[in-house]
Amino acid sequence: MTRDDKTKIYTALSAPFPEEAIERTDGSVTGRGYSTTGLKYQFVVNRLNDVLGLGGYRTEQTVTVRQSTTQKGRAVFEATCEILLQLGEWADGRFVVFAEAHGTGGHTSTIEADARKGAFTNGLKKAAAMLGCGRQAYEGTIDDDNVPAADDEQAPRRAAPQARPVASEEPAVARNRLTSKQLAALWALARKLDIDKVAFRNRVKERFGCTVEFLDRADASQIIGELSAKLGNGHARRQAEGEEVA
16 A cells, blocks of 8 residues: 555545534533533444445454442442554455554443443544544534633633723623523524524524534524524523423
């Protein structure tokens, strides 16, 4: 395999993933204290299969599991997976490797099998990213504006304001990002109105200067109201705002 062949493979592996491959988690829901943006495991596997063909890669892994208990006394399993991802071709019954990468994944669950599975999938995604596949998740470039997530409980740190010739300085204003309910309502309404995801994302960014995930609550509420009006009811708006819906 020539250098040009490898470059073409890397380019194909590194291509951006579609919107449906992106996985966003709300830190207030998961209990981690921070929100994350990544790629779904199966889409990474699909990319490896599409670019390399069936049998064009293989993995070797070592999984270590440790049992512990939470502060509430609940038993949990903490799994760590050391994985080796190899890209290659089969020739005369032998797998000839032309590229490889290592990755380490971890996962905790109350079920041992789930802990093992989660550790493996995390490790594979990290190893694949070393070869270009899904690297956007670790670059932090999945979202166009690449703005760190900020929950109400943990506002982003801001640079100290410049000294001004006034008696007192105004306190920094914490971001008031939309809620997970509002985000879900926005995507659901767009889908019901047959608005393409990419087109909807572009409209929001042109209008508010940020992607859907980084709208503030007031702007999100405004869009929800507008889309709900087009559907002829306010159910989604009331639900997203936390009002009681009959």
